[in-house]
Amino acid sequence: MGPPVSRIPIPHTTHSLVVGDPNASAAQMGPLTRPDLRDALDRQVRRSVEAGAVLLAGGKAVEGPGNFYAPTVLGNMPPGMAAFDEETFGLSVSIWAGRTSARCRAVASA
Incomplete structure (x- = not known):
């Protein structure tokens, strides 16, 4: 199996992303376009x-007005889980570590 998800740097850098009004110079990530997309992403993550x-x-979801959703990282995500199989419309990363490079290529190409 690949490296433990705790050794992959993505989750650690995700916490430092600034979520906010896309017109604000400090914002690195804006809102989703519609509330139903934010809610669909939340359901995919929860499932x-x-x-x-x-x-x-x-x-x-980020508290306050707007369709903001926190940058999300999910580990141990094999095929068959909602956030792996379905298209997500927010900043989410799914981490899956295959046992061989051939298996990783096959899953990525599916």
Whole structure:
């Protein structure tokens, strides 16, 4: 199997992203375009965690006005989980470590 997800740097850098008004110079990530897309992303994340994914960062709507969702990282995401199989419309990263490079290529190409 690949490296433990705790050794992959993505979750650690995700916490430092600035979520906010895209017109603000400090913002690095803006809102989703519609509330239904934010809610769909939240359902995908929750279903994946219920199926065994590990929530490494984010995973929730940002408090306040707008369709903001925290940058999200899910680990231990094999094919078959919602956030792996379905298109997500927010900043989310799914980490899956295959046993061989051939298996990783096959899954990535599916």
